[in-house]
Amino acid sequence: MNKSEWPLWEVFIRSKAGLDHKHAGSLHAADVEMAIENARDVYTRRQEGVSIWVVESKNIHASDPGQSESMYEPANDKIYRHPTFYNLPDEVKYM
């Protein structure tokens, strides 16, 4: 990154009360206040949000897509973790 370039921030928006914040996009800003103000201007022009989180992109750590198999394969054969795995007699109506 160029030294004169403002740092990059990731923007997360809560679209309405009760919902999770969701990644909306990113932007450059000199500091956290500017990041939040710019996020307001860019990502909530049509009432898309009631709350904004910003995180400097360099502070986000991601899993390695090259390791996807070893990361997520172990869950593949554990269908007994889902309720549909279990057979219930028809008499049991609600469970």
Next chain:
Amino acid sequence: MTQYSFQQHFDDKIDSDNTIEAKDWMPDDYRKTLIRQISQHAHSEIVGMLPEGNWISRAPTLRRKAVLMAKVQDEAGHGLYLYSAAETLGISRDEMYNQLHTGKAKYSSIFNYPTLTWADMGAVGWLVDGAAIMNQVPLCRTSYGPYARAMVRVCKEESFHQRQGFEIMLTLAKGTDIQRKMAQDAFNRWWWPSLMMFGPPDAESPNTANSVRWRIKRLTNDELRQKFVDVTVEQAKVLGLDMPDKDLKWNEERGHYDFGAINWPEFYNVVKGNGPCNKQRLEARRSAWEKGQWVRDAATAYAGKRAARKAAAVETKAA
């Protein structure tokens, strides 16, 4: 994994219509093609603000002015979404600006035409944003995830742009004789450059094959252009304006409108930098960037000062 299996993995993903994400392995040419296409797209959104910005202070009513400002502000947002998507591929924002300001990067040639009358705000919204939407809708399913997600956001915002343009055209077309003439004149001037927005014919577009293969593009230039002609002819009927093309004719067999020859030498000439406003547009961008330097410096200095003050406060507390 060997190089071969990386390539194989990538091809499988493309073939099964999976998205490629920023950290996934991708062929160099795919990355290069995307950086070029996305950054050009971003530049177009940013330069595209200039011809319309020209009319903000002279909009005929407060309503039109508020709408035009909202539209131009949206375009700035579109530029930002797209620059951000390009940055995930490893190019910096400053590098992209630099490519634009030095003339190394291209932007859509349509924005090198002047906006001479208020009717141009109608024609631009109706035709230029209309053509852009035609281009952008299939890009919502493009193979590169960050680009596709940016396009979804863009497309959501874009549809009011075309409607407000059409509304301006309709008001003028149903107005006085002079207003109707103004609308027709704007239509005549913007029609052909709008058709050029889809890019050169497929036969002369060397990048198309790869872009379609990689599912960056879902439809070719000529396919999109034809779709645009077909829908616009019907809209022009509603406006009661004449299509500025004497060769335009419904082709029963093809189920499409045939249209006249596009002046491709003009297109290439504008792309080369010789359009009516190329110089003016680039100068406006450069001057905005240079004149904004002190603002960027001040914000950086202010952020630095505050961070230092905060650090000092923490130290005092600790001591």
